[in-house]
Amino acid sequence: MATNRLVGRLGTYLESRKNITGSVCGLLGLVLTFTGVAGPYWPVVVLGLYGAGALIAPPQRPALPDFPDPSAQLTEIRADFTKLQDYLSDVDLPPATATRLRTLTDLLDALLDPGWVAEILAGDPEGVHTVSRAVRQDIPEAVDTFVRTRWWHRMTPGQDPPEHHLERQLTVLNEEAQRLATALRETEARRQESHTRYLEDRSQ
Structure with a gap:
């Protein structure tokens, strides 16, 4: 050896x-x-x-690890998001909570939709991480905890309804997703402003 x-x-x-x-x-x-x-x-x-x-002689530099690029990561997240949607379709939620959850998943669906929005998202590693965490961890854990806690609440009524906690969690996740969408929109706005300045400077 x-x-x-x-x-x-x-x-x-x-x-x-x-x-x-x-x-x-x-x-x-x-x-x-x-x-x-x-x-x-x-x-x-x-x-x-x-x-x-x-x-x-310059030192030998080891090859960098072959990590998937952000676009490939988004493809994997889309597949997991489809699994998440299938799971959520089988969960019985109160109407108000279901509406709040649908608002969140609709926003995530728009961010992950293949096209120019996803291309902008792919250029933001922190944004990709935020979406990945919401899809793979935060939403399924919040909903699963609600389902299990609801059973105990029915056995021992009188406690704080579990849907209240789920609604608060979904509110936080919605705000996080909205901040991400706003940041991506501002990135495009800055890009547009930079192009305007470039054209104006070029014409002088």
Whole structure:
């Protein structure tokens, strides 16, 4: 096992920039030797030039992890949003709560709809994270907790109705989604203003 690791490291070094640069400098040392410049100290010259080349070579940079781009992330989130909608269609909610939830899901659906809006969203990593968290965590957890708590409320009435907490949670999520939509709209507004200034400056 240790031998395999050693062989692997040796192979990596042989292909590295340091070895290639050092080898090129070492060849220069051999050229100096053949031309008689290095004299009897040619081994020292060759080794010295190789070492100098290896030292000045830029370090080997490991490849960056191959993470999915934001557009690919949105495709995955859309698939999960479809699953979420199927789940929500089977949940019995009070009318007012259902309306509030529908407002939220309609906004998320508009943000995720393939097209120019989704392209703007893909350029905002924090926005993608906000939508992903709402779809994959916040909404399903809020609704599932409501369903389970409602059963206990029926067994032990007199407590704060669970739909009140769900409505408060949905209100917070709606506000968060609205802030995101506003931020994306402002991004486009700034883009439009920048283009206007560019055209005006160009015409002067």
